[in-house]
Amino acid sequence: MTLPRTPSFNLxxxxxxITGATSGIGEGCAVALAEAGAHVTLVARTADKLHAQAAAFTNEGWGATALPLDISDIASTEAAIAQHGPFDILVNSAGLARHSPAVATTIDDYDTVTDLNVKAAYFLTRAVAKGLIAAGKTGSLMNISSQMGHVGGIDRAVYCATKHALEGMTKSMAIEWGPHQIRVNTICPTFIRTPLGEQTLAIPERRAWxxxxxxxxxxxxxxxxxGAVAFLASDAAALITGTSLLIDGGWTAD
Structure with missing residues (x-):
């Protein structure tokens, strides 16, 4: 009798x-992939912090490169990916929120949030996929979305709009690039203890909600x-594309 074997999680x-790599979820994702054996290219806007983080990774015995970059600068991002790629794995954790009641949303807040959360994410993911297609390589591309890409939230009309858009973008890209064996998925966390998350957790009534x-x-x-990021990046997730992995503690179960 021949028994099946679990596909490898080794990268x-x-x-x-990894974008947004110097703090919070982005940093955690970078560590997870490095621990699994991948060489990680760390992307953020602050060069000094980024180089210090790359040095910390190297001290752990992991392969790491710092790439200072503002992904909202689409031309520079595309040029950098063309120069330094192709990348087998993408984790786009760069994002921001400016929460307010919908009636109080300013045009500047709307543009700033959508430019990073949707426009930059779109062209970043496209640039990595183009590099893989040109090289004839497979890949796993992940955007950090949110449970708010599946539900609504108080004072979060703009943020929810961007994350819902990210979900639709991911599904369409997965359909297009499936023939190239390029998988595209989102990871959708609930509220996580990060500098961004603490802005909401510090408000007692929001914390209770x-x-x-x-x-x-x-x-x-x-x-x-x-663990979710390492899983989706690996061969163990070889048939998973065009979907969302909700890490929400059951928030969206009802």
Missing amino acids: SGKRAL IEEKIKLGRVGEVTDIM
Whole structure:
């Protein structure tokens, strides 16, 4: 009798690009991929912090390169990816939120959030895919979305709009690039203890709303995301594309 074997979670020989890599979820994703054997290219806007982080990775014995870059500068981003790629794995964790009641949303807030969360994400993902297609390589491309890409939230009309857009973009790209064996998925966390998440968690009434909605009764930690990223990047997820991995403690179950 021949028994099946679990596909490998090992990422040795793979090259990963992680944006928003110097803090929070992005940093956790970079660590997870590096621990699994990938060489990680760390992307953020702050060069000094980025180089210090790359040095910390190297001290752990992991392969890491710092690439200072503002992904909202689309021309520079496309040029950098063409120069330094192709990348087998993408984790786009760059994003921001400016929460307010919808009636109080300013045009500047709307443009700033959508330019990064949707426009920059779109052209970044496209640039990595173009490099893979030109090289005849397969890949796993992930955008960090949110449970708010599946539900609505208080004072989050713009943020929810961007994350819903990210979900639709991901599905369409997965359909287009499936013949190239390029997988495209989103990871959708609930509220995670990060500098961004703490802005909401610090408000008592919002914290109560969050804890009531999360069925497991706690907010998320960065470590709750790390295993999911390593899984989707690996051969163990070879048939997973065009979908969302919700890490929401059951928020969207009802």
